[in-house]
Amino acid sequence: MPRSVAAHHQAVVELLTGVPANKGHLTLPLLEALGKVLAVDLYAPLSLPPFANSQMDGFAVRSADIPDGGAELRVAEPVPAGAAAPALKPGFAAPIMTGAMIPEGADAVVPIEKAIPNTFPDPAVKDAVVELPPAAPGTYIRERGSDIGKGTLALAAGTLMGPAQLGLMAALGLTTVDIRQPCRVLLVTTGDEVVEPGQDLTSGKIFDSNGTLLEASMRQAGLEVVRAGISDDRPAALLAVLRRHTGTGADRVDLIVTTGGVSKGAYEVVKQAMADQPVEFLPVAMQPGGPQGLGTFDGVPFLGFPGNPVSCLISFEMFLRPALTQVLGTPAPRPVLRARLSEPLTSPEGKHQVRRGTVESNGTVRMEGGAGSHLVHALARANSLVHVPGDVTELAEGDEVEVWML
Ligand SMILES: Nc1nc2c(c(=O)[nH]1)N[C@H]1C(S)=C(S)[C@@H](COP(=O)(O)OP(=O)(O)OC[C@H]3O[C@@H](n4cnc5c(N)ncnc54)[C@H](O)[C@@H]3O)O[C@H]1N2
């Protein structure tokens, strides 16, 4: 009886609780922290905005100078963005640009479109005047600290660092960030038929796509990836690779992931290499990604993904990625949507099928390629994973399905 997807997900979560969650801190330049987790609470070293500034190109005014019917004011020196503004005298309106500092005394901005004339006067012209409508105090002014006040909590420890969080740090003038030391994973692809891209492709050989596919996925998920190249189908060769990274030295990893060599063939190298280890090889009621290995190798948590490229990617998305989020707080979960099928689907009985699809802006999803787990080109066209639960064998056009956005 195959194990359910939910039970295998739980087994992977339990396996990952053996991975050290707190491995210390690392200080990185902002952009290198993308996808990593903030290690400490971060307090704002300054207020944002740091000074009151204009939200519009227009005229900075003293609101009390303009009665209900509007007023004609004398035009003061312009205030460009980036300059320190001189105080605004009563009866004057200062041309001001978006982002420029509000002059002392001014308490509102009237956009240029509402001025008569509705263009800025030539600064060379002396004694220019402008007619302006009234503006309530505070109009189009972005107050100092209205986004965040100096000394308040900007980001809490445990925050996942995405573009917005890193952008906030840059706005606060920071150049580095303390992140949690990421989990270190050893990735080994296997198979006598698999060769590195760039090498000669002789008869019967294929290029290693899994290494790149999974390393990219893992890096995106905030993991530090150690690549040990491709192991051939000799268990002794694979054991030697793994043992270089399971000792007590600096090369030790927190997690091992292999691809291939886990099903029913005559030369299942991963299965054979794990013979003396507490590792189970089992079918999960899922397609692709049915055959799975899970356990520990010399005490290091181990996951054996199947060799077909789509199978190993779906194994990562279904089990490792969500478990990393659950246990270590990174990466962000995949957005989950409901979409209507733009075509009918069939699915094997008793297996949770994961198809690849493209969600369109009208809320429908169309399949990219068939169910085959070798279809990397179709995977590359897809923007989502389409889920057909194990108890569903047929779906009609227009039926709703769960999709995970990639
Ligand atoms: N008699 C049975 N045969 C198979 C079963 C089964 O239940 N009974 N399950 C099938 C399913 S489902 C899958 S998935 C695969 C899993 O096989 P393995 O994990 O043992 O992987 P391999 O046999 O080594 O390779 C499978 C397939 O993927 C290609 N491959 C492997 N590594 C890479 C790589 N790094 N880059 C690109 N492609 C790779 C390999 O050439 C094979 O075509 O077993 C089925 N068979």
Ligand code: MOO
């Ligand atoms: O389950 Mo295998 O992963 O279909 O190709």
